[in-house]
Amino acid sequence: MIATPLTGYLLVAALIFAIGLAGALTRRNAILVLIGIELMLNAANLNLIAFWRYGPHPEMLTGMMFAIFSIAVAAAEAAVGLGLVISIYRHVKTTDLDQMNEMKG
Amino acid sequence: MQEGLAFTPQVAASGVAQWLWLVPAVPMLASGVIALLKQPMKKLSSGLAIASLGFSLLVALAAFGHVVSGWSNGYAVREVVNFSWIQVGTTPVELGWVLDPLAAVMLVMVTFVGLLIFIYSTGYMEHDENYTRFFCFLSLFAGAMLGVVIANSILLLFMCWELVGLTSYLLIGFWYQNPSAAAAAKKAFLTTRVGDVFFLLGIVWLFAQTGTLLFYDHGAGSMEPLALGGLLVHHSAWGLTAAGAIGLLIFAGAAGKSGQLPLHVWLPDAMEGPTPVSALIHAATMVAAGVYLVARVYPLMAAGMPAGGTTTSLTVVTWVGASTAVFAALVAVAQNDIKRILAYSTVSQLGYMMAGLGVGGVAVGMFHLITHAFFKALLFMGAGSVIHGAHEEQDIRKMGGLRGAMPVTFATYAIGMLALCGFPLFFSGFWSKDGILEAAQHWSVAKAPFYMLVFGALLTAFYMTRQVSYVFFGTWRGHGHAHESPRVMTMPLAILAFFAVTLAVIGTPAWPWFKAFLNGNAAPFGWAGFSEPGLMALMVTSSVVVLAGLGFGWWIYGAKSPAADEPDALARAMPPVWAVLRDKFYIDELYGATVIAFYGWWAKVADWIDRDIWGDMVSSTTFLFTRWARLNRFLDANVVDGGFDKGCEEIATSGGLLARVQTGRGQMYLRLLALAVVLLAAFLIWSGRG
Numbered sequence: 131m132i133a134t135p136l137t138g139y140l141l142v143a144a145l146i147f148a149i150g151l152a153g154a155l156t157r158r159n160a161i162l163v164l165i166g167i168e169l170m171l172n173a174a175n176l177n178l179i180a181f182w183r184y185g186p187h188p189e190m191l192t193g194m195m196f197a198i199f200s201i202a203v204a205a206a207e208a209a210v211g212l213g214l215v216i217s218i219y220r221h222v223k224t225t226d227l228d229q230m231n232e233m234k235g
Numbered sequence: 236m237q238e239g240l241a242f243t244p245q246v247a248a249s250g251v252a253q254w255l256w257l258v259p260a261v262p263m264l265a266s267g268v269i270a271l272l273k274q275p276m277k278k279l280s281s282g283l284a285i286a287s288l289g290f291s292l293l294v295a296l297a298a299f300g301h302v303v304s305g306w307s308n309g310y311a312v313r314e315v316v317n318f319s320w321i322q323v324g325t326t327p328v329e330l331g332w333v334l335d336p337l338a339a340v341m342l343v344m345v346t347f348v349g350l351l352i353f354i355y356s357t358g359y360m361e362h363d364e365n366y367t368r369f370f371c372f373l374s375l376f377a378g379a380m381l382g383v384v385i386a387n388s389i390l391l392l393f394m395c396w397e398l399v400g401l402t403s404y405l406l407i408g409f410w411y412q413n414p415s416a417a418a419a420a421k422k423a424f425l426t427t428r429v430g431d432v433f434f435l436l437g438i439v440w441l442f443a444q445t446g447t448l449l450f451y452d453h454g455a456g457s458m459e460p461l462a463l464g465g466l467l468v469h470h471s472a473w474g475l476t477a478a479g480a481i482g483l484l485i486f487a488g489a490a491g492k493s494g495q496l497p498l499h500v501w502l503p504d505a506m507e508g509p510t511p512v513s514a515l516i517h518a519a520t521m522v523a524a525g526v527y528l529v530a531r532v533y534p535l536m537a538a539g540m541p542a543g544g545t546t547t548s549l550t551v552v553t554w555v556g557a558s559t560a561v562f563a564a565l566v567a568v569a570q571n572d573i574k575r576i577l578a579y580s581t582v583s584q585l586g587y588m589m590a591g592l593g594v595g596g597v598a599v600g601m602f603h604l605i606t607h608a609f610f611k612a613l614l615f616m617g618a619g620s621v622i623h624g625a626h627e628e629q630d631i632r633k634m635g636g637l638r639g640a641m642p643v644t645f646a647t648y649a650i651g652m653l654a655l656c657g658f659p660l661f662f663s664g665f666w667s668k669d670g671i672l673e674a675a676q677h678w679s680v681a682k683a684p685f686y687m688l689v690f691g692a693l694l695t696a697f698y699m700t701r702q703v704s705y706v707f708f709g710t711w712r713g714h715g716h717a718h719e720s721p722r723v724m725t726m727p728l729a730i731l732a733f734f735a736v737t738l739a740v741i742g743t744p745a746w747p748w749f750k751a752f753l754n755g756n757a758a759p760f761g762w763a764g765f766s767e768p769g770l771m772a773l774m775v776t777s778s779v780v781v782l783a784g785l786g787f788g789w790w791i792y793g794a795k796s797p798a799a800d801e802p803d804a805l806a807r808a809m810p811p812v813w814a815v816l817r818d819k820f821y822i823d824e825l826y827g828a829t830v831i832a833f834y835g836w837w838a839k840v841a842d843w844i845d846r847d848i849w850g851d852m853v854s855s856t857t858f859l860f861t862r863w864a865r866l867n868r869f870l871d872a873n874v875v876d877g878g879f880d881k882g883c884e885e886i887a888t889s890g891g892l893l894a895r896v897q898t899g900r901g902q903m904y905l906r907l908l909a910l911a912v913v914l915l916a917a918f919l920i921w922s923g924r925g
Contacts, residue, residue: 155906163902227902 139180147173160215160225164208171204251294251301252314252334255385258294258342259395262287263378269371280367281357284374288350291381295342302339303752311755312336315387315451329448333387336753337597341384341527344605348519348612349377351727355616356511358723359623369409369509376402380520384527388448389438389457392528396434396492399524400427403516407508419504426501430491437484441535444469444477450531458531463538475547478538482548485532486555493525493585496559500823502582506574510619513574518581518615519608526588526604530597537596545680549593556589557675557684557691562820564694568701568805569816572629573618576702580655581611583691587671590684595674598750602670602742605749606663609738610654613731617648620720620728621706628713631705638707640717645707647728652703654735656696656785659778663738668692670742670750673773689780696784704792744770 150169157163175197182193219225265287269280305312317331353373360369379402382395401424408420442448445462447455454461469477489495494502505517516522529536529552536548545553560583567579584607592600624641625634638645654664672692675685711717719725741748744767751757791804806813818824 151909155902155909158902228900230900 136180136184139176143173143176143180145173146170146176158226158228160218160227161212163227164211164215167211168204168208171200171207175200175204249301249314249334251298252316252332254294255298255316255332255334258291258298258346258385259378259381261290261378262374262381266371266374266378269367269374272367274364274367277366280370281353284370284377285350285353285357287374288346288353288377291377292343292346292350295339295346295381298334299339299343302334302336306336306752306755309757313451315449315453315456317387317449317452326446328390329388329452330391331387331449331452332385332391333451334385335451336755337527337530337601338385340601340605340749340753342381344608345377345380345384345520348608348731349380349515351730352511352515352519352612352616353377355514355619355724355727356509358721359511359619360509363509365409369406372402372405372409373512373515376406376516376521380524383524387450387456389441389450390448392531393434393438396488396524396528397431399521400424400431400492403427403505403521406512406516407505409508409512413507416507419501419507423501423505426498427491430488430498433484434488434491437481437488440477440484441466441481444481458534463534466535467539476539478535479547482532482536482538482546483551485535486529486548486552489525489528489589490555491525492528493522493589494559494582495525495555495586495589496562497822499559499563499582500826503575503578503819506572506578510574510615510622513578514612514615514619517578519612522581522585523588523604523608526585526592526600529589529592530601530604533592533597536592545593545678550680551593553590553593553675553678553680553684556586556591556593557687559583559586560590560691561586561687561694564691564698565816566819567698568694569803569813571631573621573631573634573702573706574615574629576631576698577611577614577618580614580695580698583695584611584655587668587688587691590675590688591671594678594684595671596754598753599670599674601753602749603667606654606667606735606738606742609731610651610662610664610735613647613651613728613735614655616724616728616731617644617651620644620724621648623720623724624717625713626715626717631702633713634706634711634717635709635713636707636711637717640711641719643719643725644728647725647732648707649703650732650735652699656699657692657777657781658785659774659781661736661739663735663742665777665781666739666742669774669777672777673770676769676773689777692777693780693784696781697788700785700788701792704789708793 147170150166150171150173153166153169154163155166157166178193178196178200182188182196185193215225218230222230224230262284265283269283272280302312313333313335315331315333317329319327320330321328353370356369356373360366363369376399379395379398383392383399386392386395404420404424407423408417410416411420438448441457444466445457447457447462449456450458452459456462463478466478466481467476475483491498502517502522506513508517536552537546540546540549563579563582563586567576567583570576570579584603588600588603588607590600591603620641621634621637621644622629624637624644628634650662654662657665657668659665672685672688675688676682678684740746742750803813806817815821
């Protein structure tokens with residue numbers, strides 16, 4: 131079996147990151163933006179695992195630990211993000227980000 | 236004051252000395268209170284003034300009693316209380332007061348005569364609408380004068396001295412609506428100021444040489460042997476010692492205050508003030524302050540005196556005094572204003588006192604000062620009574636025959652007049668003047684002052700006879716009916732007349748108590764005093780001179796009652812001499828043509844310099860600055876403001892542009908962020924390859 135080289139993982143991760151970024155930047159729906167952000171986070175996780183596995187000390191579980199932490203943080207963040215979206219929705223009765231320009235100075 | 240050493244010096248301050256400051260302080264305080272009173276509160280204001288001076292008299296009597304009891308127990312009392320007023324650099328400015336026989340005698344005289352004149356004033360000024368102001372000034376004067384008397388610091392003395400000058404100015408100009416009174420006040424102030432400038436120079440010099448302002452300070456004062464010794468070592472110009480030069484400077488101040496030649500011009504004009512003022516200030520006390528000052532600094536004046544000789548400053552004092560005595564007596568002969576005659580007589584008598592100090596020392600001059608204070612105050616108040624009774628008439632040619640209408644005034648005035656003339660044996664003036672004549676006779680430098688003073692005595696008797704016969708004898712030539720003054724005015728006259736006679740007791744050669752008291756030695760009683768060589772001859776001579784003057788005066792003027800417009804008997808006999816005397820030797824005109832003309836010219840020059848030089852410089856500078864300011868305004872409006880406005884506009888525009896970027900949409904920010912990340916990544920990758 132030919133081992134998949136590191137570049138492959140990195141390319142996949144970059145692709146996912148790019149898709150997530152595009153989604154986060156272009157989508158007008160807040161939920162979809164959140165999903166884009168989740169994609170970017172997971173692309174980063176994939177990178178972490180890949181660098182660990184192909185790194186100098188694959189016997190140490192550092193990369194795994196990072197990924198698990200990251201996933202836990204992402205879960206928390208997703209919960210907070212969704213909570214915010216819901217409360218904003220209750221406030222302005224929309225999830226369209228273009229209409230949320232309250233941050234204007 | 237070498238004789239003073241015969242007695243044990245006593246310097247520790249007693250209780251009376253500690254509280255001596257009350258003597259000047261209380262009248263000053265009263266003056267301050269009176270200043271706050273309203274015009275109609277007449278009774279209260281004069282009551283306060285009289286009560287405060289009465290209190291001062293009590294304290295002065297207590298102090299006098301203390302000094303006398305010390306003296307009779309063989310102590311030369313000289314108690315000082317000194318304190319440091321302020322600290323200038325490392326030098327404390329010291330003030331203080333002194334209680335010694337000189338101060339004690341003077342205190343009693345000033346408070347006593349002052350009190351009588353205060354009481355008299357309540358009658359004299361009764362109808363004046365500025366009654367409260369009068370008593371305010373009078374109290375202030377009394378306080379300041381008493382301050383001069385007790386001062387132990389030459390600076391304190393000078394301060395009180397100037398206060399006295401100020402009150403004199405205020406009181407001469409009391410009727411300031413009258414232009415001549417205002418002018419007389421100004422003249423008095425300025426003339427005495429001339430003397431005071433020299434006095435101040437003397438003070439500064441004395442302080443610079445001795446390093447102390449105090450007269451007596453337990454051996455460290457400026458009038459004590461240590462400092463005087465230092466002053467004798469230093470020499471100034473013309474072979475004078477520092478002591479001599481300082482003595483002369485201080486004497487110049489005294490001459491200004493005491494109306495000595497050539498600074499006497501203000502005193503006769505000062506008679507524009509109310510008569511009680513003339514009596515108190517310009518006869519009894521203030522003008523005597525100059526004499527008192529010379530007596531106070533006598534140790535300085537006499538420093539380095541050889542046995543039987545004299546010093547430069549005392550020689551000057553004697554000559555100035557003797558000249559003044561004769562000069563003023565001559566002028567007094569030809570005056571027609573009742574107060575002006577007395578004023579010149581005062582100048583003349585002050586000359587006697589100065590000459591007495593010069594030839595005979597403190598006791599001789601001071602005795603005449605004390606007796607003169609009593610009889611001259613009496614004469615002035617008598618003159619006031621006459622003026623009052625004759626409906627404000629002051630010209631003696633328009634009086635006459637007042638002997639009948641004003642018997643009390645006449646009797647007291649006659650006593651004062653005889654005392655002033657030095658009528659033999661029964662009047663104080665005889666003994667005090669005799670003391671001066673005796674000292675002058677034995678003066679080692681020259682005999683001329685003695686003959687001048689004898690001639691002055693003759694003139695004194697003559698002009699006083701002239702005045703009395705014009706005023707009290709002959710027939711009434713005034714208008715209306717003359718009337719006697721109220722009791723409040725005649726009572727002080729009677730009291731003063733009593734003392735004008737009885738003061739003789741303390742100064743006769745048989746019992747020279749006054750002299751002994753001032754010099755601090757014992758006063759034996761004995762007729763042996765009369766047996767001094769030449770004394771009897773002198774007494775006879777002076778009696779003859781006085782009687783001659785009286786007789787001569789009576790022979791020319793006695794009871795003749797000439798009409799008011801008729802020329803004087805003497806004027807008919809020798810018109811040119813009379814004119815010179817009547818016009819006071821043209822001294823005023825001389826000053827007018829020299830000093831005053833010079834100042835007028837100088838003022839014009841100064842005015843010219845001010846207007847045409849400084850003024851032009853100032854206005855051209857102003858012109859320059861105005862132009863400069865206009866240019867600045869132009870630059871400001873067009874360059875600075877323009878630039879600033881442009882800058883603001885630019886900032887506003889670019890701010891607007893930047894504000895457009897800030898949409899408030901989070902996604903847009905994220906996009907920019909992502910773009911920046913991409914650009915940054917591209918840059919890093921690209922630069923990493925290089």
